[in-house]
Amino acid sequence: MRKMTKAVTFCAAAALLTMGASMTSYAAWQQEGGEWIYTDNSGSMVRDSWRQSGNYWFYLGYDGYMVRDQWIDDTYYVNEDGARLTNQWVYVDEGTYDAPNSDGGWFYLEGDGQVATDGWRTINGQRYHFDSDGTMDYGWLNDEDELYYLGDENDGAMKTGWLCLDFDPDDVPDDGDVSMVLNYGDNGTWFYFQTNGQAVRAEEDDYVRRTINGYRYYFDENGAMVTGWAAVGDPEEGDATGISTLKYFGGADEGQMATGWRYLYDNPEDSEDDNYDFSFSVATGSEWDGGDGDGAWYYFDNSGVPAYLNSNATTLSEATTSVNGQRYFFDQYGQMQSGLLGIGLPDGTIVSAYFGADDSDGAMKRERQTNVYDDDGERGTYYFNGSGENRGAGYSGDRNGYLYYNGKLVEAEEGEDxxxxxxxxxxxxxxxxxxxxxxxxxxxxxxxxxxxxxxxxxxxxxxxxxxxxxxxxxxxxxxxxxxxxxxxxx
Known part of the structure; x- marks a missing residue:
């Protein structure tokens, strides 16, 4: 912000010279004891009034002498040459008794010389907010239920766009508090201030979504950009763990809602969102194993909801998710699973399904598959249904002259013929x-x-x-x- 500088003193000095030059030609202006006074037509000293000389206004005090370097009626300010300042910033030290606010701070004198008060002003293309005394506001500001950030005490300009700040959600700043501005990579909290300066923020205990430059972001009630796993949605039917309430928003400097494939070391269990109640589904029977620091693949649909094992699924087809024409298996926590899996159907049978080796893409395999390793490391040949409701399920019976049971090739023992x-x-x-x-x-x-x-x-x-x-x-x-x-x- 360009505030009052030496240029102000120069202008004031120029005003004094102008006044001096002009006062010699006006009989009403006179010097008395080295100070200027103004007499009316009757020759009496004018007191407690403004008088003009050239382009400048001057104030005659209670004793009739021109006032210098002083606030007038908590509204105007005259400099050391006595000229009333206009369109100028003035800084007041704390304890200045005649200032509009003795606590000090920056004030702006408008075109008529009055201090700007009670609201917003546009000054040199920037927006500033002033309180009822005319003190420039700074830091955080709540105005008519909207949140703004105005920089530090020597700035005050309304911020727009992205801003990374040092922010503690457990100690939310009050109006006038200043937050340190951080850079990308400093593990700060990002806020987005619209062109009108208002922070994007949600209602209490909620989230709000905004699309910014083609990316979808969510913000909480404090205006903080959401990161990591956050419960911003409603649970879907068949969600046994609450995973459908979650979306993923990346690290501290990302925030874009994830869609498509993501390999993550952050797991849903790591969510710090109080709205997410991590639960374990006894029905699915698979214990959580994603908290050991290992990464996992997740798939997020266009709405940001992760694919997961729906508890209402009754067939292998219903238990898998189609992505670009391929089917994948995700557990109840949203993690893609690979390898040879057993799928327990409602009738009590367990069917085999194979989703490739650990280094594969995890897509469901169909028809004849060789070099399939089970959990004991035993290699075998398998056959999985190629189509139908049980597509991908291990085949049992005669297939192309070979015998399979639950997908696995049945062979006579070595040496038995x-x-x-x-x-x-x-x-x-x-x-x-x-x-x-x-x-x-x-x-x-x-x-x-x-x-x-x-x-x-x-x-x-x-x-x-x-x-x-x-x-x-x-x-x-x-x-x-x-x-x-x-x-x-x-």
């Missing part, structure tokens, strides 16, 4: 590669005749290829087990 397995009530004879044997012939195990397949029926035979008995469910080998990374119950 052929074994019988039962899947969904059907008996199958398979070799060590998992291929189903359905040719009407006999089969050897370890060099000896052991099985015969005949029109869908499997017989146990001796080395002379004589049928001993028909193979039943009791003769079937145990199906392979699957070790899931985690099981989620719908």
């Amino acid at each position: 052929f074994q019988v397995f039962e899947v969904d009530g059907q008996l199958y004879l398979v070799n060590e590669a998992g291929r189903i044997q359905d040719s009407n012939r006999t089969y050897r195990v370890n060099g000896e005749y052991y099985y015969e397949y005949d029109e869908g029926t499997i017989y146990r035979i001796n080395d002379d290829r004589e049928r001993l008995y028909e193979v039943t469910s009791a003769d079937a080998r145990r199906l392979p087990s699957i070790s899931y990374r985690d099981i989620y119950y719908l």
Whole structure:
């Protein structure tokens, strides 16, 4: 702010010279004892009044002498040459008894010489606010239920746009308090002041959204830009943890509402928002494991709501989220999950679903997949449904001549050549590669005749290829087990 400087003294000196030059030509102005007086037509001294000389006004005091360097009626100010100042800033030290406010501060004298009071003024293109005494306001200002920031005590100009300030939400500043201006990276609090100087802020215990330069931001009741995880929305049906109330707004110097994919080290549990009640869903059965400092992938829709496992889902399709034509699995806390997962359906069955290795994109895998590792590190081949309501679920039965159970390829044990397995009530004879044997012939195990397949029926035979008995469910080998990374119950 350009306040009163040496230029003011220069102008005042010029006023005195002008007055001196002009006073010699006006009989009414006279000098007495080195001081100026003004006499009326009767020759009497004029007292407690203004008189003009040239372009300047001067004040005659109670004794008739011209007043210098003094406030007049708490409204005007005359400089050391006696000239009334106009369109000038004046700084008053604390304790100046004749000033409009003895507490001191900056005052502005308008075009008519009166001190600006009670409201806003535009001065040299900047907006300033003055109290009822004319003192320039600074720091924080609440005016007609709107919040402004006016800089420090030597500034006072109304701020607009983004401003980063040192701010403690537990010790909200009062009117006139000054907050230190910080820079990007100083871990300050960002505020946005509109072109009219009003801070964007919400009602008490609420948030308000604003789109600024194409980005969506939220602000709290103090006008502080929201960062991190914040509960700015209402819970959706089927949200077991409150995750749908949250949106993510980045670090201290970001604030843009997240959309699309984000890899975050900040987790919902880390939210400092008192409006968010972090809860654990017993129904889904998966304990929170995101608080160990590891990062996780999240996906936010165009409204900023993170994808999550809906507790109303009853199928694998309903339990996954479609993003750009691919389906992904997010847990009840919004974290994308990869690897081989078990999905517990309402009927009590558990189906397999595979979302790629840890270093993959996490998209649901379909049809035949090789080199799939379960949670025990065992590698296997799997087949997952390619379409339909159970798209992505592990397939059970004959697929292209191979036997699968809950997605996993069923193979005879190494060295056994052929074994019988039962899947969904059907008996199958398979070799060590998992291929189903359905040719009407006999089969050897370890060099000896052991099985015969005949029109869908499997017989146990001796080395002379004589049928001993028909193979039943009791003769079937145990199906392979699957070790899931985690099981989620719908």
